[in-house]
Amino acid sequence: MQQVEVRLGEATVAVTTASEPEPVAGGHVLRGHTVAVGCPAPPRRFYRHGWQSWSQTRWLDVDEPVAPVTVRDLALFDDDPVHAAAVRHGGAVVGAVEHEGGVLLLGALGIGGRVELTDTGMAATSDTGARWFVAHGNEAEVFAAYADLLGTAVGRRPIGAQRVWCSWYSFYADISEPALHEVIDDLDGLAFDVVQVDDGWQRHVGDWEANDAFPSGMPALAGHIRDAGYVPGLWLAPLLLHEHSRTYAHHPEWVLRDADGTPASAGWNWGGRLHALDVTHPDALAHVCDVLRTVVGWGFDYLKLDFLFAGALAGVRHTDVERHRAYRDAIEAFRDVVGDHVVLLACGAPVIPSLGVFDAIRVGPDVAEVWENTHVTRYLHHLSSPQARYAVATSIHRLWLQPLIGTDPDVAYFRTRYCLLTGEQKALVTDLTRVCRFRATSDIPSTLDPHEVDALANYLTEDVEIHRLGRYLFDIGGREVDFGPVAAAPPVMLPTDR
Numbered sequence: 207m208q209q210v211e212v213r214l215g216e217a218t219v220a221v222t223t224a225s226e227p228e229p230v231a232g233g234h235v236l237r238g239h240t241v242a243v244g245c246p247a248p249p250r251r252f253y254r255h256g257w258q259s260w261s262q263t264r265w266l267d268v269d270e271p272v273a274p275v276t277v278r279d280l281a282l283f284d285d286d287p288v289h290a291a292a293v294r295h296g297g298a299v300v301g302a303v304e305h306e307g308g309v310l311l312l313g314a315l316g317i318g319g320r321v322e323l324t325d326t327g328m329a330a331t332s333d334t335g336a337r338w339f340v341a342h343g344n345e346a347e348v349f350a351a352y353a354d355l356l357g358t359a360v361g362r363r364p365i366g367a368q369r370v371w372c373s374w375y376s377f378y379a380d381i382s383e384p385a386l387h388e389v390i391d392d393l394d395g396l397a398f399d400v401v402q403v404d405d406g407w408q409r410h411v412g413d414w415e416a417n418d419a420f421p422s423g424m425p426a427l428a429g430h431i432r433d434a435g436y437v438p439g440l441w442l443a444p445l446l447l448h449e450h451s452r453t454y455a456h457h458p459e460w461v462l463r464d465a466d467g468t469p470a471s472a473g474w475n476w477g478g479r480l481h482a483l484d485v486t487h488p489d490a491l492a493h494v495c496d497v498l499r500t501v502v503g504w505g506f507d508y509l510k511l512d513f514l515f516a517g518a519l520a521g522v523r524h525t526d527v528e529r530h531r532a533y534r535d536a537i538e539a540f541r542d543v544v545g546d547h548v549v550l551l552a553c554g555a556p557v558i559p560s561l562g563v564f565d566a567i568r569v570g571p572d573v574a575e576v577w578e579n580t581h582v583t584r585y586l587h588h589l590s591s592p593q594a595r596y597a598v599a600t601s602i603h604r605l606w607l608q609p610l611i612g613t614d615p616d617v618a619y620f621r622t623r624y625c626l627l628t629g630e631q632k633a634l635v636t637d638l639t640r641v642c643r644f645r646a647t648s649d650i651p652s653t654l655d656p657h658e659v660d661a662l663a664n665y666l667t668e669d670v671e672i673h674r675l676g677r678y679l680f681d682i683g684g685r686e687v688d689f690g691p692v693a694a695a696p697p698v699m700l701p702t703d704r
């Protein structure tokens with residue numbers, strides 16, 4: 207390790223690296239499993255890049271307390287559980303500090319790594335690679351330069367704008383063939399590209415067959431969607447096995463284990479414990495590839511693959527590969543199986559390791575028909591649970607990914623019925639979807655007022671130009687929209703003893 211000074215634009219930055227910094231477009235490349243950078247002036251804010259789709263991603267004040275989620279099962283859905291007890295602010299793969307003279311960015315040119323805020327700058331470690339990019343200057347420029355190198359190192363696969371009707375935020379898991387048929391009739395004339403069937407069609411999480419609410423079967427449903435003029439889309443959580451699934455009962459040897467040999471927890475949902483499929487086990491991988499081959503064979507050309515963090519949890523695997531590498535190998539196999547034409551949307555997914563394989567990725571937690579779930583944020587410190595405010599805050603901080611992958615901020619709401627969001631809050635979420643170039647809703651036209659149907663119809667067909675004017679300020683079709691008051695405000699939490 208050596209400590210050297212490197213000239214980055216206008217600034218001189220002290221770096222700790224294993225080899226001489228190598229100049230590249232927009233910055234320098236450092237090497238080493240651990241590297242560090244010193245900020246030219248005291249850090250004011252830290253860009254915390256959440257590990258997976260739902261994980262909080264935000265510029266935080268360096269003085270904000272580190273407030274871990276207080277419930278272990280929730281922590282599994284929150285951010286990288288390996289770092290849940292970290293005492294410093296940190297993020298996955300990339301981090302940045304803002305000081306009075308600009309922004310200093312440090313990011314891995316690979317699929318893993320953690321960047322932590324230090325008193326004087328940032329320190330980073332990685333088990334998956336040893337190349338880092340460091341840059342200093344204007345925020346937009348340093349992130350664009352990083353994205354470019356990251357795209358070359360890991361991959362890029364950006365897609366055009368999407369218009370999706372998704373069943374989740376109206377029906378939740380209570381979907382059925384007749385209910386979806388009714389919606390499809392109801393969508394008549396609305397310019398969606400995709401009708402995506404979400405959670406609720408399967409026998410169990412892990413048993414990916416139609417349940418009794420879909421008596422005609424999934425190929426018939428896909429055919430019905432296609433006949434109506436839409437691309438059939440389907441949700442599945444291919445890397446999870448519910449403890450009560452048949453697949454888990456038959457193949458307990460397929461799950462990730464803790465060091466003591468017990469099946470590792472991948473969280474709690476659907477009324478039971480979840481386990482993570484160990485996709486380094488050749489039979490487990492073959493099984494999940496079969497599932498994907500089958501659903502594509504049914505006629506679904508748009509797949510929302512959810513809860514993918516399960517593939518990169520720490521634990522004992524059949525083959526001892528680093529956890530992000532295990533995830534990456536699996537999703538590359540998924541892409542090979544489904545082919546190039548299928549749109550793959552990642553959700554609950556480690557973000558950087560998904561680049562180049564997925565067409566789009568959820569870039570924030572779930573929206574909800576409430577703005578803020580204050581009990582969950584205040585008492586449990588859980589900012590990745592469904593709430594519209596944090597969906598806006600996290601998604602808007604992930605736009606630098608757009609040259610590499612489609613950015614899905616979750617759905618917009620046009621409805622007044624069954625929705626507690628104010629008109630202003632709904633408008634901000636809708637503007638977020640415009641900025642993200644990913645337009646989705648779960649609203650059912652027959653539950654909308656006539657003017658709400660018009661608003662939805664216009665939203666799907668409008669052609670607005672978008673210009674970014676600042677970190678949070680956008681020109682959207684001639685309107686100035688400021689996401690700052692929502693996106694920059696710290697969460698409301700009770701003080702912690704840390």
Ligand code: 9PG
Pocket residue numbers: 283374404405441475512553554571572590591592
């Ligand atoms: C289906 C949903 C939808 C949604 C996904 C995902 O318990 N939790 O913290 C939790 C977080 C997210 C979540 C569900 C539960 O939502 O993001 O769009 O597909 O699964 O179950």
